[in-house]
Amino acid sequence: MQTPFPLLRLTRCDRCAVRQGSWCGHLSNEVQGELANISHIRSLRIGQSIQAESETSQLLGSVVSGALRIQKTLDDGRRPLVGLLLPSDFFGRAFADYSAVSIEAASDDTVVCCFDRQQFEKLAQRFPEIEHKLMLNALDELDAARGWMVLLGSRTVTQRLAIFLMMLYRRKGSDPTNAGSLVQMPISAADMAGYLATTRETISRITQTMKRKGVVQFHGRQHFEVLNVQQLVRMAGQDEDIIGSLAMPDIQNRTVIMTGRV
Amino acid sequence: MQTPFPLLRLTRCDRCAVRQGSWCGHLSNEVQGELANISHIRSLRIGQSIQAESETSQLLGSVVSGALRIQKTLDDGRRPLVGLLLPSDFFGRAFADYSAVSIEAASDDTVVCCFDRQQFEKLAQRFPEIEHKLMLNALDELDAARGWMVLLGSRTVTQRLAIFLMMLYRRKGSDPTNAGSLVQMPISAADMAGYLATTRETISRITQTMKRKGVVQFHGRQHFEVLNVQQLVRMAGQDEDIIGSLAMPDIQNRTVIMTGRV
């Protein structure tokens, strides 16, 4: 299992675009090597599932490009989103016999770097630093979920949408490979409705209003452009700081959006 | 640090009412002993804070009796609840320099068993099983937060309130020390409004309607009685299973409500 020079061994991780911003990027070289041994890359089409609800979780890993949606199924058939995983985010649930959520690709170009759960857990038992990172990640996600909860309970749909667009805009801003004015919209309008706890109709009405006011412009379904940042911030609800701290706390710290294949 | 017979040593934990249902109850005897060494019991009055928002977290621990509310502060002054901690729940955030939430007592008889964060973290580094439990706990809380998120986004206030009452009712049902028909309501109506993302007025209207329909009866502010379970379930929205699985996934597995002091 051990190579003669484990610290010098090159792995596919060395060329991974999201490693720096990802949970695995700051592990020791030894552990990174071990993880690389059991990891594999997988491409997903929109709607393709990697985790069914109430099923035993089999795969864990990180998003490399595209987006995953985390959703729950309601008895009336609706499937509201409870989370959105973007490049460098960790997905899956270790040490659990079932998953409370389902996870599937939200866009067509989604690429994930994943591990078999059993293999991963064995590794985690050998190296406590893995569990440590997982715990920190879970706590961050918990903060994010709580932030989003507050958002759903206290803001109007217009504010929520503005906040969501601002988050995507900021994330683009910290992406050196994407200097243009276009921001990628990783999910469909229907998914946005699910994530923002509203309907397609309302999303449509509000985006139209934003267009009319010259705040944003939409180019196709996958891209939009922020024409008036200040007004977008105002629509998000006065306090500029909220956008960064709520919902996806560290999204502005993430560095890279994948541009090629790993 | 080691006693001659560590496995036989009696600690205050042996008489702890919530230990069985708590995260610490299933740790090894050795670790339980070490934890007991650094733990101390603290009583809190309503509104007393154990964690300020954006401050470094200093205390971690478990709720022994009463309840803690987890809340965030909005720029307009509102303080919506994002979580409610009941006996045997773990609170606080290890390995973090700041807390995204504030935590304070929600009722007057709240008792917590707590640790100094630094001491706790030292212990956690020595015993990986502690971190393992913390991680599982964080993941459970994440599921709970997501469940609650769905609830806020997809159910009416009446349904949310009915679900909340059902949860308290079920929790009581599994409590051998509380065989009566009265269910303890650990928080004020104002806190309920915050937790259910609504207003005091609406809570009042709905509880009055429930009274009128003979579904529940309130005895004072701290107790209520479920007169018609089936109808309460119906108000919660058809599917009986939701109540258990959403929001507080394992609340029905918790065993004990504290009756005396530790």
Place this chain on the structure above:
DNA sequence: CGCTCGGTTGAGACGGTTCAAGACGTGTGG
């Protein structure tokens, strides 16, 4: 006694859903 605090009740307004119909773009088969 008057104060605050928690809860109750009513009237009105508003945001967002629901239902229904139409527009647009896209792929498919004749």
Place this chain on the structure above:
DNA sequence: CCACACGTCTTGAACCGTCTCAACCGAGCG
């Protein structure tokens, strides 16, 4: 190439749940 169906988005109108504002009540307390 057109006709057609299909999914996605758009728009309108009616409806309804909940919030807001405001007044009121009762209990506890200085």
